[in-house]
Amino acid sequence: MMSWIDVSCILAVFLALSLLATHRIVGMIKIFALQSFFLSLVPLFMSAGAISGRTLTLSLVTMAFKAVLAPSILFWTIRHISMRSEVKPILGFGTSILCGSVLIAVAFWISLSLRLPGKLVPSLILPCSLATMLLGFMTMVTRTRAITQVLGYMVIENGIFLFALSLLDAMPVFIEMGILLDIFVAVFVMAIVLNHINEEFERTRGSSSRPKWGESN
Amino acid sequence: MILSLLIVIPLVGALVVWLPAKAMFRLWLLWAMSLGHALVVASFWLRRPVPEWQGYLVLDPLGLILLSVVSLLFLFVSFFMIGYFQHEHSGNRTFTSCLFCLLSMMTLVSVSYHMGLLWVAIETTTLFSAPLISFHRNWETLEATWKYLLVCSVGIALALMGTFFLAIAAHDAHTLLLPAILNGASSLSLNWLKLSVIFLFVGYGCKMGLAPMHSWKPKAYGHATGMVTVLMAGGLTQCSFLALIRVSQICYKSGLSDFYASILIFTGILSLVVPAIFLLGEKNIKRSFAFSSVEHMGLLVLGLGLGGVGIFGALFHMINNALAKVVMFLTAGSMAQKYGSSNAHEVRGVIHIYPVTCVFLLLGLLAGTGMFPFATFHSELLIINAAIITKHYTLAGIIILCLAVIFIGIARLVLEFVYGKPTEPVLAKKENLFINITIASAAVMLLVLGLWMPAPLNRVLHEAVALIGA
Numbered sequence: 001m002m003s004w005i006d007v008s009c010i011l012a013v014f015l016a017l018s019l020l021a022t023h024r025i026v027g028m029i030k031i032f033a034l035q036s037f038f039l040s041l042v043p044l045f046m047s048a049g050a051i052s053g054r055t056l057t058l059s060l061v062t063m064a065f066k067a068v069l070a071p072s073i074l075f076w077t078i079r080h081i082s083m084r085s086e087v088k089p090i091l092g093f094g095t096s097i098l099c100g101s102v103l104i105a106v107a108f109w110i111s112l113s114l115r116l117p118g119k120l121v122p123s124l125i126l127p128c129s130l131a132t133m134l135l136g137f138m139t140m141v142t143r144t145r146a147i148t149q150v151l152g153y154m155v156i157e158n159g160i161f162l163f164a165l166s167l168l169d170a171m172p173v174f175i176e177m178g179i180l181l182d183i184f185v186a187v188f189v190m191a192i193v194l195n196h197i198n199e200e201f202e203r204t205r206g207s208s209s210r211p212k213w214g215e216s217n
Numbered sequence: 218m219i220l221s222l223l224i225v226i227p228l229v230g231a232l233v234v235w236l237p238a239k240a241m242f243r244l245w246l247l248w249a250m251s252l253g254h255a256l257v258v259a260s261f262w263l264r265r266p267v268p269e270w271q272g273y274l275v276l277d278p279l280g281l282i283l284l285s286v287v288s289l290l291f292l293f294v295s296f297f298m299i300g301y302f303q304h305e306h307s308g309n310r311t312f313t314s315c316l317f318c319l320l321s322m323m324t325l326v327s328v329s330y331h332m333g334l335l336w337v338a339i340e341t342t343t344l345f346s347a348p349l350i351s352f353h354r355n356w357e358t359l360e361a362t363w364k365y366l367l368v369c370s371v372g373i374a375l376a377l378m379g380t381f382f383l384a385i386a387a388h389d390a391h392t393l394l395l396p397a398i399l400n401g402a403s404s405l406s407l408n409w410l411k412l413s414v415i416f417l418f419v420g421y422g423c424k425m426g427l428a429p430m431h432s433w434k435p436k437a438y439g440h441a442t443g444m445v446t447v448l449m450a451g452g453l454t455q456c457s458f459l460a461l462i463r464v465s466q467i468c469y470k471s472g473l474s475d476f477y478a479s480i481l482i483f484t485g486i487l488s489l490v491v492p493a494i495f496l497l498g499e500k501n502i503k504r505s506f507a508f509s510s511v512e513h514m515g516l517l518v519l520g521l522g523l524g525g526v527g528i529f530g531a532l533f534h535m536i537n538n539a540l541a542k543v544v545m546f547l548t549a550g551s552m553a554q555k556y557g558s559s560n561a562h563e564v565r566g567v568i569h570i571y572p573v574t575c576v577f578l579l580l581g582l583l584a585g586t587g588m589f590p591f592a593t594f595h596s597e598l599l600i601i602n603a604a605i606i607t608k609h610y611t612l613a614g615i616i617i618l619c620l621a622v623i624f625i626g627i628a629r630l631v632l633e634f635v636y637g638k639p640t641e642p643v644l645a646k647k648e649n650l651f652i653n654i655t656i657a658s659a660a661v662m663l664l665v666l667g668l669w670m671p672a673p674l675n676r677v678l679h680e681a682v683a684l685i686g687a
Contacts, residue, residue: 114409163381186366189348200356
């Protein structure tokens, strides 16, 4: 099953890279949902044949939270605030891909000097999770829209989740569920705040008293 | 049983406030709950509760200090709110509900003995405090909320990564329960532990608002209402400090204390220098108090990093900082409610119109900058003392210099507020008894602690220092 884990890891990095280069927000959310879907399959591959109730639960809950509920909330948000595409990305398509590839190389280079204990030594989990995290950070800092920052945050969380899967024995189930629930609620709260920001924006449209975003003190 | 109840009952309260009832009922319910919470926590000083949930929930002396601080803060804030909402017309349902959840989660932080559970609790406090910041919904508060939510979420995500690195370092233990990690500390993989310590420090340090991760603080504290700021500056940030103390326990046992101490001291000094620079040009009183909070967080990590008497000072400072924050931010909040602003060009000469508030503002200045006879003076002195004992003479000099500059920065602004040429208050509300009693009692407690250290407190502080070990 090791090869399937590696395939999922590589897919996760690939999707994070394409998310970095996509400019349509709907497309970004779809890519994120797909990435979460692949990641939620990893626990099943890890159990090597005999699938226990625990891995199945973890996989299903992850799928529900990350691949279904979180993207639906984001879709609901963009429908509410009627926004479809990025205004002007700081970096263009080519530059994003180039910077992303450099980050992936850096992640692999860092993980060369780190040794995972136990049976996980040969897998691609560590470099791929680092690469996904770095790409998520990159998405956060190169985009100007608030919702793309949320997506970047979710990609970082996906990278961390991938890493966490190698540690299934150290965390009891209820804490894993707590972590998943927390991340889900984070997206939920962010969506609500975004919605409030939009309402306030509509309300004060055209009035000169409103300071520009980031310029008030 | 009792610890679980202490966590679950406030959550029930968070649901109860959604039932149809008068706004005042919710406030009195919050106050009653805080009072009950405080009484139970007070009983823990006589007899510590037994561990629950197979050792996941344990109240040790470190947790007891934090839990008492949190409980005290809620008692003050809920009493203050009764006065505050007499002049306030916006609904308080979401607000009180979030406060109940926050009380529950901060209790969980104090008693959780599993690094994963600790992370879950701290992250949840971030999520429940975000809606509190944008209570007065306008452009500035929403911007502050967004900044807080995003910076802290990403920071806390790094702490999660650090927690997982810790799990790898403690691979042989197969658990993240604190006693198991501490017992097997000698067999921890040091490379992974170092990586984990860096990630945990950056993550929780971000939530604590240490420089250079403090960028959310001036905005969030500047625009949130006074009572929310008190809970954040006195409660939430110190919850993250408990997480840093837990890391310190692990580092000491595994022989990494020098490595960790160097990080703590460096960041601590930076957190004193940055506010000293920014405070000199600040025109908004709440923002200047926010920078003062960065300074106090810097002192806490400095004390922890210096070890010995410094740790005692840092733990004592946790209590004093919380009380000082009550005086500072609640006064600033009640003033902002009267004037509709906290900027120096709109609020001046307060002493001619609100003499009592003004006295509190001056007390807040003295308490917040660590002047004798307030207890903050003693704890800051202990931390400087630790720097001298460990022969960090330059460090002690820098600390004293920064504290002096910070005093000048805050005093300049506060004195302008108090004695400047009077401006007319826009909203012109009367002095409120509830508000004044709250602030006065916090100031009196701080004064008493400064003159006399109760024996049980001294004992618990010494037990807590022994737990950290360094």
